[in-house]
Amino acid sequence: MLDCTPKEIIKRSGGMINPAKTCQPIGAMYAALGIHNCLPHSHGSQGCCAYHRSHLTRHFREPVMATSSSFTEGASVFGGGGNLKTAIKNVFSIYNPDVMAVHTTCLSETIGDDLPSIIKGAEVPEGKLVIHASTPSYQGSHITGFSNMVKGMVTYLAKATRDEKKEQVNIIPGFVNPGDMREIKRLGGELGVRSIIFPDTSGVLDSPMIGKFNMFPAGGAKVEDIRDSGNSKLTIALGYYASSDSAHLLERNCQVPAITLKTPIGIKATDDFLMTLRSKFVQEIPNQLEEERGQLVDVITDNHHHFYGKKVALFGDPDILTGLTEFILSLGMQPVHVLTGTPAGTLTGSGIFEKEIKEMLAAAGHEGRVKAAGDLFELHQWIKNEPVDLLMGNTYGKYIARAEDLPFVRVGFPILDRGVHSYLPIVGYRGAMRLVEMISDTLLDRQDRDAADEDLELVM
């Protein structure tokens, strides 16, 4: 397995070998699915749309509906305006969504199609909306694409319609699973704060089996709620890379103050999230959540000997990694390699990924390799040079895990070879408890597997 990867690291500059990121449009498509009654549309040749739908379908094991402008050579030379106008007409007559959310691809970006004016010139039925985001794949990553589509939602939909802000909070959850979005919503609900969470793929990409196919399932952020986000008292952006740009745009456009917090993975980040809501909305933390927190601390204490001191290599999306690294440190584990494929500095303000993670490591007295815009070929080489006890990341990690015979915990996007994960959270106290279970079970399964007969223990 991966036998062609040498231990010796040679500096490369020709591109990625085994990337740890993918292109913008898939993130935009995912975000758009988090609007109720919305059909994502990919403006480019149809291959992109087919790839994005396939990949999302494999991760969620749910239908992922989207259309394409299906460029042919002619459209690529003369522009895709005609194709988009035809698509808009067909989408509303055949599928009748409330919103059509268009994103670009490298093709339409390279041609330079002017989407706002094409959309203006298109026949959009009364009461229906076409929004758009520019998502050139030669910048950033799928996380950037997610962020750009959320910005599109703010630009097209959010309005400040009153002077006084309402006692409600906007929460931009970032590129996380529907199970996570559901949990974030629940946390807000437990606190009794009215929250507008967008995008919200819960109820869309974790929809129940009811014996009927709904092209537009019951879930998703309602357009009127996204509109009303302009009247909220506060926006909490969860995750710098996926969420903070849109929160700041909302601040500029509608004067809603924005706070960026870490994706609430682990105790500290969840504490921060709740403390922010508590202080801005003068709410007491309900017993239920205090109990959950106490349970989490209890299971960590009870089980710390299973994972304390273990060395971990982590890879995935930057916001997830920031939360996860912090949590791994709170478990007394040692993150020695942390790598994302997403470039650090593609968004306003220069990259904070490496700085933030390095500071966390330093504060815990550890040193580690940290890299943005890296690839899994390099991560594998790092591991060959400095071995670890555990690997955490998306499905692609299984090849490294096998090559190096490492215990492997799947977390992040995409997970293509296991089911159920997208329904259950890794955020909040309960999500953290789930992570503790995954980590310690994985390490113990390995210990059992490798134990000599006389060392196999009933009680651990």
Next chain:
Amino acid sequence: MAINEKMIEEILNKYPAKVKRNRKKHIVIRDSAQENQEIEANTRTIPGVVTNRGCAFAGCKGVVLGPLKDMVHIVHGPVGCGYYSWLTRRNKARAEDPEKNFLAYCVSTDMQESDIVFGGEKKLTRMIDEVVEILKPNAITISATCPVGLIGDDIQAVARAARAKHGVNITAYSCEGYKGVSQSAGHHIANNGLMEKIIGEGDLEEPPSKYTINILGEYNIGGDSWEVERVLNDIGYEVQVVMTGNGSYEKLKNAHVAQLNLVQCHRSINYIADMLETKYGTPWLKVNFIGIRATIESLRNMALYFGDEALIKRTEEVIERELAEIEPQLEPYKKICSGKTAFCFVGGSRGHHYQGLYEELGITTVLAGYEFAHRDDYEGRDVLPNLKTDADSKNIPDLHVTPDEGRYRLKIPVERMEELKKIIPLNDYKGMINEMVDGSIVVDDLNHYETDEFIKVLKPDLFSSGIKDKYIPQKMGVPTKQLHNYDYSGPYAGFRGAINFARDVAMGFSTPTWNFIVPPWKHNPLLEGSIEQCSDDTCVKEVGA
């Protein structure tokens, strides 16, 4: 329920007029009384319609080139295309030398904005240098994605220069996603490249054994090719190379020595099959190793081609032995499957190939179609002279090959060839429609809306297609089977494959999950309690109604 023109008309009525006119030509109700039923295929996808189709890049790099294991396939473009075509097709490969198996590697030039503005040739050159230095593959391919052609990167020139510099076979494929109308364009582009720059590069002059064959259009999904080769080897054939499942540059370059080419997937590889005949005089035989009867027929046709008594006898022995092994195993599954109906909508050949296997299990295919096939895959190759080239197909040049002076050899005498053509499909494919039962529907480029509507009308017991539409029927309570990637199972080809397939399909019908869809409280409303507690007359009526 039998379907008629009027019902199709009603389904199509929801479309805008232009879309309706277009789609109508892609749908045919099979009627054997009509000679040559025509269907429109390989035309543009309608923008804004939820299609399953992909692009030329997917057909070229994803389908044809990707499975070649000892080569590094560099994707030149932004990162996405390479990423999505990385290990997602289940084309398995086992390498003799593990250091020469690159299937688990995804190599992308990950073009950035500056590369789009100033050109990406330099970065591509650096990537080739790095691949040669670090990975040391036997050969390299470069596939272009959408922006490459537009910004004017000359990947052919980069490949030539790199080939000269490194002395490694490096070929470039201009398979930008906008070319043609589907994956099909990419198959053609890949076929041209392999034929022009790789096949024939090797220095073998004689076939390594008496019955040397190539298998074309077999991608070893879920290990299909291994199951087929197990049987072929046992009969006495030597497989020079499989194109391209578990294939390699080392084997492919000597593909010219085969005495016969088998064609499994006609759509994706017929170009090479034809060119091998023109250049080396090697005929091709259309085979189908999906389904027991089809497998037997294919084996017998091969034996007939070689015409050797011992080979014919051995073929029958192997068939008999295999049947004895699988028939008893098949019985319990047949019981579960018998009397059921299925939709079978797959890429460019399986929409046809699986119908026979379904029939053997007692399942009737009531609707079938291809995602990106051409008219000849539906109507048979007789239609080829009538096909017009349109603007989209013109963009993919035909490669004109001529007989190779040193290596062209008639494999069998002309007269015998003519005789054989009458009884076996040599250099011929009769297409899907001919084999379908009257009243069944053929749909080209079936889209989501039509899927939904046809399911409502025909209520199939099973829906077989790909990943993008898998979960739609499933939500409706209809079991599904992915026929592109086999739902992570397989092999499904050959004798033992049929058992795996039967087992998996039967599992879809038998899983208890279908019984739980409706919660008990939906069957059993709170009648008693409500009536007792409610004194108002109208209330009682409503609750009871």
